[in-house]
Amino acid sequence: MRAEVVAVGTELVLGDVVDTNSAWIGRRLAEAGIDSHFQTKVGDNVERIEAALRVALGRSDAVIVCGGLGPTPDDVTREALARVMDVDLVRDEEVLDRIAERFERRGRPMPASNERQAEVPKGAIVIEQRRGTAPGLVCPLGDRVVYAVPGVPHEMTEMVERAVVPDLEQRGGGGAVIVSRVLRTWGEDESALAEQLAPRIEALDQAPNPTLAFLASGMDGIKVRITAKAPTMADARAVLDAEEAAVRAILGQRVFGVDDETIESVVGTLLGDAGLTLGLAESMTGGLIASRCSEVPGSSGWFRGGVVSYASEVKFDLLDVPEGSVVSATAAEAMAAGARRVLESDVGLSVTGVAGPETQEGVPVGTVFVGVALGDEVAAVLLRFSGDRTSIRRLASSAALDLLRHRLLDRPG
Amino acid sequence: MRAEVVAVGTELVLGDVVDTNSAWIGRRLAEAGIDSHFQTKVGDNVERIEAALRVALGRSDAVIVCGGLGPTPDDVTREALARVMDVDLVRDEEVLDRIAERFERRGRPMPASNERQAEVPKGAIVIEQRRGTAPGLVCPLGDRVVYAVPGVPHEMTEMVERAVVPDLEQRGGGGAVIVSRVLRTWGEDESALAEQLAPRIEALDQAPNPTLAFLASGMDGIKVRITAKAPTMADARAVLDAEEAAVRAILGQRVFGVDDETIESVVGTLLGDAGLTLGLAESMTGGLIASRCSEVPGSSGWFRGGVVSYASEVKFDLLDVPEGSVVSATAAEAMAAGARRVLESDVGLSVTGVAGPETQEGVPVGTVFVGVALGDEVAAVLLRFSGDRTSIRRLASSAALDLLRHRLLDRPG
Numbered sequence: 001m002r003a004e005v006v007a008v009g010t011e012l013v014l015g016d017v018v019d020t021n022s023a024w025i026g027r028r029l030a031e032a033g034i035d036s037h038f039q040t041k042v043g044d045n046v047e048r049i050e051a052a053l054r055v056a057l058g059r060s061d062a063v064i065v066c067g068g069l070g071p072t073p074d075d076v077t078r079e080a081l082a083r084v085m086d087v088d089l090v091r092d093e094e095v096l097d098r099i100a101e102r103f104e105r106r107g108r109p110m111p112a113s114n115e116r117q118a119e120v121p122k123g124a125i126v127i128e129q130r131r132g133t134a135p136g137l138v139c140p141l142g143d144r145v146v147y148a149v150p151g152v153p154h155e156m157t158e159m160v161e162r163a164v165v166p167d168l169e170q171r172g173g174g175g176a177v178i179v180s181r182v183l184r185t186w187g188e189d190e191s192a193l194a195e196q197l198a199p200r201i202e203a204l205d206q207a208p209n210p211t212l213a214f215l216a217s218g219m220d221g222i223k224v225r226i227t228a229k230a231p232t233m234a235d236a237r238a239v240l241d242a243e244e245a246a247v248r249a250i251l252g253q254r255v256f257g258v259d260d261e262t263i264e265s266v267v268g269t270l271l272g273d274a275g276l277t278l279g280l281a282e283s284m285t286g287g288l289i290a291s292r293c294s295e296v297p298g299s300s301g302w303f304r305g306g307v308v309s310y311a312s313e314v315k316f317d318l319l320d321v322p323e324g325s326v327v328s329a330t331a332a333e334a335m336a337a338g339a340r341r342v343l344e345s346d347v348g349l350s351v352t353g354v355a356g357p358e359t360q361e362g363v364p365v366g367t368v369f370v371g372v373a374l375g376d377e378v379a380a381v382l383l384r385f386s387g388d389r390t391s392i393r394r395l396a397s398s399a400a401l402d403l404l405r406h407r408l409l410d411r412p413g
Numbered sequence: 414m415r416a417e418v419v420a421v422g423t424e425l426v427l428g429d430v431v432d433t434n435s436a437w438i439g440r441r442l443a444e445a446g447i448d449s450h451f452q453t454k455v456g457d458n459v460e461r462i463e464a465a466l467r468v469a470l471g472r473s474d475a476v477i478v479c480g481g482l483g484p485t486p487d488d489v490t491r492e493a494l495a496r497v498m499d500v501d502l503v504r505d506e507e508v509l510d511r512i513a514e515r516f517e518r519r520g521r522p523m524p525a526s527n528e529r530q531a532e533v534p535k536g537a538i539v540i541e542q543r544r545g546t547a548p549g550l551v552c553p554l555g556d557r558v559v560y561a562v563p564g565v566p567h568e569m570t571e572m573v574e575r576a577v578v579p580d581l582e583q584r585g586g587g588g589a590v591i592v593s594r595v596l597r598t599w600g601e602d603e604s605a606l607a608e609q610l611a612p613r614i615e616a617l618d619q620a621p622n623p624t625l626a627f628l629a630s631g632m633d634g635i636k637v638r639i640t641a642k643a644p645t646m647a648d649a650r651a652v653l654d655a656e657e658a659a660v661r662a663i664l665g666q667r668v669f670g671v672d673d674e675t676i677e678s679v680v681g682t683l684l685g686d687a688g689l690t691l692g693l694a695e696s697m698t699g700g701l702i703a704s705r706c707s708e709v710p711g712s713s714g715w716f717r718g719g720v721v722s723y724a725s726e727v728k729f730d731l732l733d734v735p736e737g738s739v740v741s742a743t744a745a746e747a748m749a750a751g752a753r754r755v756l757e758s759d760v761g762l763s764v765t766g767v768a769g770p771e772t773q774e775g776v777p778v779g780t781v782f783v784g785v786a787l788g789d790e791v792a793a794v795l796l797r798f799s800g801d802r803t804s805i806r807r808l809a810s811s812a813a814l815d816l817l818r819h820r821l822l823d824r825p826g
Contacts, residue, residue, distance in 0.1 A: 012436070012439075012452070013439050013449055013450060013451070013452055014439050014440060014443045014449075015435070015436035015437055015438070015439035015440030015441070015443070016436075016440065016626065016628065016638070017436070017628075018431060018432075018433050018436045019431075019432070019435075019436070020431050022428070022432075022454065023425070023428035023430070023431045023432070024428060025428070026425075026426050026427050026428035027427060027428030027429070028428070030427045030428065036426055036427075037426060037455065037456055037458070037461050038426070038453060038454065038455050038461070038465060039425070039426055039453065039454040039455075040451060040452065040453050040454075041435065041451065041452040041453075042450065042451050042452075043450055045450070048450050048451065051472065052451065055468050059464070178427075180427060180429060182429070190483060190484060190485060191483075191484040191485070191524040191526045191527045191546075192524055194484060194485040194486070194524070194526050195524045195525070195526055198526075201486055205486075211487075212487075213423060213424070213457065213485075213487045214483070214485045214487070215422075215424055215430070216483070216565055218565075225424065225429065227423070227427075277724075280700075280721070282700075282703075284707075285704075285707075286703055286704055286706070286707020286708065286712075286716075287693075287695075287700035287701070287702070287703025287704035287706075287707060287719055287721065288700065288704040288707075289700070290695075290699055290700025290703070290704075290721040290723075291698075291699055291700035291701040291703075291704045293699070293700075294697075294698075294699020294700060294701075294721070294723055294806075295699065295802075295803065295806070297770065297802065299699075299723070300723065300724070303699075303723050303724075304723060304724045304726075304727060305720070305721040305722050305723040305724055305727045306700055306719075306720075306721035306723075307718070307719075307720055307721070308693070308700065308703040308707070308718040308719035308720070308721065309718050310703075310707055310712070310713065310716050310717060310718040310719075311690075311713070311716075311717045311718055311756075313717075313757060314717060314718045314756055314757070317757065318755060318756070342731060343724075343727055343731070344726060344727070344730065357710065384519070386518075386519070387544070387567075388567070389708075389710065390708065391567065393707075393708070
């Protein structure tokens, strides 16, 4: 059973709205074990929607078309479906009654334009609308099928869950489950990871289940996605567990988390478990690390706060950084120690460097010093990044948090 | 000239990642006056990418394929292009040299896997890579063309701007220009703005050029987009100028900026022009405002820094907030004054409140106090927001910056 998605809306093709519906449907189909290889976006134009549906039906058993079921003249998915089915649109009185009732309950007269929503391609089965005025449609085409659902996200998700996925599962007849797990890494680039994991990739090439894929995600590091297909969810999880273990055996501590875990949430957990609190001193990252830490739910248990010492005088006067270069190991160490003292925390983490676009004190753009004050040790590390100002700031924030993660993992006891 | 987009990546079809690249390219094509009717997403599979490219080439003059140019074995866009062109992949030594140089500059050996990125379908023209290791490709197919660009957003946007759009414009030969301008507002919701602008919307309904559209954008406020279509760029700009003046006459100071301006960049300009510096004290926003301010290029001219006083003790000990409720007007005022003193700035801005998910000191989630210390006045304002933790933090950061913007605009002299 193969299904694909056609998302309808000129605003999607013009890029005024990002199409999140297709992504949601894609994930839902994968969870249900239904293969889904293509997704198409098309504007509000009856010929083009018809063309997109014909292409989709030529390569998939089922198509979910999403959007274009509203009451306004630019909503033409119904017309396109009638063309593909080669039938007329007929008015469904029951649907019309339900739309009229809905307006009555809200104490408003039904605009004439809403009558269009009761028009149904002959031979299509109506999916009752529970959240909006637009009913869904199941349109059989021989052994294939098109489901039409509204484009409003909460109407769409409800209808796909209630009517589309169960119908697809029944048609598919107990298919397999496809599940992914993402191992999140920091410290190596994509090609270095691929090289280290080459033995795994070669092994999997022989029997392509599970599969491994890499995804470079900027300040979120490189993601290694494991995807497994199996008859049941339990079987799929067992495949994921085995492959995760194999990947971790190779990558070790470079894997910082799984799925939705972030470097900051992992650092928070390590700090919380150790009963330690964190104070920050940020210069070039300008509050980005503080913002990331405070975003973690429950961070008040371990995050004391930070000093954003953007101006040099703030470093000197508030953090007791010695006069001299503020982009140096000495400055980073003093900032980490200063943060710990001023914020009364157990651990101090600092970042100073040059985000660009101009060099500073003759130091090139991308130069970053990260300081860590932990226990009796106060030390700084020199890092280098390339990219624009925004990228350098973001990469530096992740690198600093990851350095702290390693220090916490390597702590004796 | 018709162009369409094919976005490559299994993570896109599975819904693990929302495809924002296609939306960006769609918007860019519209701005360039290039028709774009379809967008397709396809997984990392050479047969399916080939199939998607063939469908796209069957209905459009140009195709932009985005992603699948990386160094790992699942990156197979190059192979799919060679199949569509019916040619072999050949190694481009110049591309290889450039990739090798890139690694050399970073002091790392080039992994063998990166050699794949130097393979080019015979007859394709290489688009030099400036931000990553993946070069782009221009693949001519008779009177049609496929452009291949990387999937990493900042690499993609740079390459599309520099090489793809100019080439498309040249091929398309003088059509109409479609240009948009975004007026950015803060302080009213979408329906209130629509109501105030009803007279403009009605006037434009008679002659639909330009058009007005609203886009709610969270912490970036509500955007009012004016779109004009005209034979030349100068004509289109004149239409935009006239409509911008009409909208500003109605919305006044609620318009904080145009296009890429942000509340923080506008605040920075106001501060810079007045010769004032800013210090922050953030509790619930946890460094988000500092991060936004320091992201503005040139912010070192007006941004002194901030104190992220996440723990109450930091408020008491460092900022001299009086003991008692830390979610109060008194605390916000003391924080603003404390920030100004500790950071030696001219202006102090503070935020304290409850981001949730739990209430704090019996204060409901979404309660926010913003304090401003400017000249002789130190004052706090109570605001309320709804939403989840992340939304409330973001909205509070924008509201605080916007409050400061109004104070600076209303300053005597």
